[in-house]
Amino acid sequence: MKLQLLSDLHLETEAFDPEPAPGAELLVLAGDIDSTWAGYQRFRGWPVPVLVVAGNHEFDGRDVDEALRDFRRFVEQLGFVFLERGEHRHVAADGRVMRFLGTTRWSDFDLFGAAQRPRAERAAAYFQRVMKATRHGRPFDAAAVREEGLRCREWLAAQLERPAPGVDRTVVVTHFAPSLKSADPRYGPQPGTASFCNADDDLIPRADLWLHGHLHCRHDYTVARAGRAPARVLSQARGLAKKGEDAGFDALKAVSV
Numbered sequence: 001m002k003l004q005l006l007s008d009l010h011l012e013t014e015a016f017d018p019e020p021a022p023g024a025e026l027l028v029l030a031g032d033i034d035s036t037w038a039g040y041q042r043f044r045g046w047p048v049p050v051l052v053v054a055g056n057h058e059f060d061g062r063d064v065d066e067a068l069r070d071f072r073r074f075v076e077q078l079g080f081v082f083l084e085r086g087e088h089r090h091v092a093a094d095g096r097v098m099r100f101l102g103t104t105r106w107s108d109f110d111l112f113g114a115a116q117r118p119r120a121e122r123a124a125a126y127f128q129r130v131m132k133a134t135r136h137g138r139p140f141d142a143a144a145v146r147e148e149g150l151r152c153r154e155w156l157a158a159q160l161e162r163p164a165p166g167v168d169r170t171v172v173v174t175h176f177a178p179s180l181k182s183a184d185p186r187y188g189p190q191p192g193t194a195s196f197c198n199a200d201d202d203l204i205p206r207a208d209l210w211l212h213g214h215l216h217c218r219h220d221y222t223v224a225r226a227g228r229a230p231a232r233v234l235s236q237a238r239g240l241a242k243k244g245e246d247a248g249f250d251a252l253k254a255v256s257v
């Protein structure tokens with residue numbers, strides 16, 4: 001089947017009109033669509049099912065627990081499927097069963113190893129100041145982001161470990177990236193990169209396709225698997241046109257899985 005992936009449209013400031021990709025059986029929105037949430041209304045009445053995983057910016061200025069509850073309700077009222085540590089199965093037109101596992105998968109800051117974590121967490125302070133999210137009345141700081149990120153990873157690893165009888169393809173959807181390979185080539189690897197990518201490389205081969213956003217660039221690479229077709233990692237972020245990040249962005253790209 002074919003699916004369409006969009007992320008990082010940032011409709012809170014960007015002008016962009018989404019259109020359905022011809023032939024796509026499903027649309028995946030992998031976060032940072034609109035920090036005000038209003039832009040999600042543009043997908044109302046979409047001709048195929050819409051799967052939503054929240055980005056970090058969907059929590060901007062909010063209590064993360066309240067926002068998670070309210071955002072789920074909001075997107076479900078729009079008729080979409082919301083995934084946070086959640087699974088959705090889709091029977092493709094050809095009868096194959098597609099399993100979607102979705103979680104924001106916040107940073108755990110271990111991208112460069114535990115010894116480098118303090119540096120990575122210090123580098124994250126800038127993003128947390130911009131984000132202004134809270135939890136239990138306190139800033140949603142690096143320690144809190146890490147705690148949530150580890151919870152996401154634990155759930156995802158357990159799902160990928162478990163046998164899934166009847167499932168033909170497994171698609172993971174996260175907002176944060178699963179590998180340093182998804183780093184933005186404009187900046188190169190630096191402590192701040194751990195605010196964008198996690199070292200989930202060990203999990204990638206357990207998925208057939210891994211979709212993510214967060215980096216304002218596109219990625220499409222594979223990871224070899226013994227005796228099986230390679231796992232594919234794909235990002236289809238639009239980013240900010242005012243920074244030229246949308247150059248080469250193909251909104252109608254449909255991905256086969």
Ligand SMILES: [Fe+2]
Binds near residue numbers: 055
């Ligand atoms: Fe973004």
Ligand SMILES: [Fe+2]
Binds near residue numbers: 032055056175215
């Ligand atoms: Fe993001």
